[in-house]
Amino acid sequence: MTESKRTPRSRYWIVPFGAVLFAAGCNQLAPGIxxxxxxxxxxxxxxxxxxxxxxxxxxxxxxxxxxxxxxxxxxxxxQNYAPQAGGFNNLPAxxxxxxxxQPPSAYQVQPGLQNPNGYQPPPTYQPPTYQSVPQTSYPSGQPSTGTFIPPGGVPVGQPQPEFSASGIDSSAVPFYPGGPIADSIYGSQGAIDPYSGASTAPPVFVPNTRMADLELTGVPARTGRIMFGGAVNSDAGVTGQVTIDERNFDITRWPTSFQDFANGTAFRGAGQTFRVEAVPGSLFKRYTISFADPNLLGYLPVSLGVSGFLYDRRFQDFDEERLGGRVSFGYRVTPDLSLSAGVTGQNVRIHRPRVLGVAPLDDVLGDNELYSGEFRLTHDTRDSPFQPSEGHFFEFGYERAFGDFDYNRFEVENRNYMLVAQRADGSGKQTITLGTRLGFSGEDTPLFENYFAGGYSTLRGFDFRAASPMVGGVQVGGRFQWLNSLEYMFPITADDAFRGVAFVDFGTVERDIEIKKDNFRVAPGVGLRIAIPMLGPAPLAFDFAYPITQADTDERRVFSFYMSAVR
Incomplete structure (x- = not known):
């Protein structure tokens, strides 16, 4: 067998590995020591x-x-650094x-590493010593407060800076095209420094008062209506009423087909008023048709009114019929003051006299042509036309008549309403009313244009027209009138549905412009007012009055009333 031996490479491999570990350990411990x-x-x-x-x-x-x-x-x-003109790829300072x-905590701004001892502390802030706000003037051409600022402008109250808020020249800032968010807000130009003196932002509105969004929800209102009603009173007997009223009429919008009538577009849309009224009755009949334009030619601050009428009335001594028309113009000076002028032409027919041989009546029997021009000034500050509690109504009128008769007429009417007391919620009003009517006309005034007194609307406590001058048993009236009324109204119930009145009517009507003591009338009385909203805005009225002074030819009527209903 051959004996195996390890080579030097396999035996000493740990030496270089240990050297590497030793070098790494020295590098790790060097900062610590x-x-x-x-x-x-x-x-x-x-x-x-x-x-x-x-x-x-x-x-x-x-x-x-x-x-x-x-x-x-x-x-x-x-790290504070300024970007270079070429871009942001350079390293910071x-x-x-x-x-x-000194410790680092003693410095508000870090000094440079290149010059550690060259740090200068910032200047100490000195508070202002002025006693009032200093006046700052800006260059001309600045938009005024409450106006839109065009692109490139600055808001009022802030001078236009030459540098940005960071102290960097805006020309050195690279331009970046807008992305999806910037495009949606500022358009395709993107957003840049808002204090650089140029802006691609949309115009900015700088209001001078606090503002809030206001949302209005409107629905079409009913402009046309058909009304049915009736009335009964001690002066005119029983009457009915049928009225067609359109308050958005257009006289120039003629129909082109029957479909225009079906969808309601024919004769509608100009804000004009068209009214047809029929009032038949037992003693009184009236039929009228009228047209009114609040703004002549659509834009002038002058109103135009055109009307035609047929009037039939049965009096105690004769019957009277009137057929005519009227054209008038009006101008509203203020919400309370208005002026009007008009021309009236009519045919007056007097027939069926009760007696003959009375000169004033015989002179007007048959047809009479009467034309007149008139001027009126009206000042009305009442808080309600039906049951006023404050304000006044004043009207001055002048009329010049011509045709079969030639005369002048002057009239003045004034009614003052004074609030005496009321509840904390504004109900239960107690009101004092003082009214005066004064008028006189020329000597050529015909009988049917004379003044008459007596009845619910003139002198309570007397029969209709029965407090007037008489000739041969015929009520002929007079050329002069002075009628007055003093009335105190007070609530009876908590809901103000029932009200009581205490009044005194006084005055006279004379054939000439004079006041005769024997013909002066005074009639005190009391009354009741009942408000029923379902019957209309006018309350039911019941009055009791008794004359304490009167002329020998006057006829008394203690009870007078007025009731009406309109739906």
Missing amino acids: APISEFPLASTNEAEDDEFTSESRFLDIDADADEGSGRYVARQFP PVQAPSPN
């Missing part, structure tokens, strides 16, 4: 140097409590270290 005074970041403070164990690109390294753990946590200070004479 290096003198602390030779380390560039060393400090004379032993408490701080206990934890500083490594030289690396990190400025501070903390070891675990167990020094043998071999685990370290690195903390790196912020060397990290700055504090002076050996």
Whole structure:
């Protein structure tokens, strides 16, 4: 047998392997045994140097409590560097270290490693000493507050800087095209420094007051309606009412087919008003058709009204029929003040006289042509047209008549409403009302245009037209009137459905412009008002009045009333 022998290569392979391990161990232990005074970041403070164990690109390294753990946590200070014009591929500037004479915690800004002793502390902040806000002036051309800022501009109140917030010239910042997010916000140009003096962002609105989004939800309102109603009162007897009212009328939108009537587009859409009304009754009949445009020609602040009417009334001494039309223009100066002017033409027929031989009545029997132009000024501040509690109503009117009769007429009406008391929730209002009507007309005024008094709407406590001058037993009226009313209204029930009134009506109507003591009328009384919403806005009215002074020819009526219903 041949005896095997080991070669030197197999016997001594551990020698180079041990050399490698020895060299690696020396490299690992070399930083730990290096003198602390030779380390560039060393400090004379032993408490701080206990934890500083490594030289690396990190400025501070903390070891675990167990020094043998071999685990370290690195903390790196912020690095300030400026990008180069060519791009961001260059390495940042060397990290700055504090002076050996002071600990790192004493510095707010790290000094440079190249010159550790050249650190200069930042200047101490000095608070302003001015007593009021200084005035800052900016270059002309800045947009005013509350306006849109065009692209490239800056908000009002912030001067346009020459450099960016980081102190870097904006021209040195490379431009990056916008990505998916930037494109969706700023467009295809991308986003750049907002303080660089140029911007691709959309216009910015700078409001001068706090703003909020307001959302309105609207639904089409009903503009057309058909109303049925009726009324009974002590002056005109029993009447009915049928009304067709369209408040979005368009006189220029004629139908092109029957389908326009079916879908409701014919004669609609311009905001005009068209109304047809029929009021038949036992003593009184009225038929009217009217058209009104709130803005003449669609844009002028002048209203136009055109109407035609047929009127038939049976009085105690004769019957009267009127057929005519009217054209008027109105202008609203303020929400409370308005002016109007119009022209009226009508044919007045007086027939079926009760007696003959009375000159004022005989002069107007048959047909009479009457034309007139009038002007009116109205100031209305009432809080409600049906049951006002505050405000006033004032109207001045002048009329010039021509045709078969030629005369002038002046009229003034004023009603003041004063709120005396009310509940905390605004209900239970107690109101005092003072009303006055004054009017006079020329000598050529015909009988059917004279003033009359007596009844619910003029002087309560008297029969209809029975407080007027008479000639030969015929009520002929007069050219002068002065009627007044003082009324106090108060609630009876908690829901204000029932109200009580105490009033006194006084005044006179004279054939000439004078006031005769023997013809002056005074009638105090009390009344009741009942509000029933389902019957309409006007309340039911019941009044009791008794004259304490009157003319010898007057006829009394203690009870007067007014009731109506509209649906």
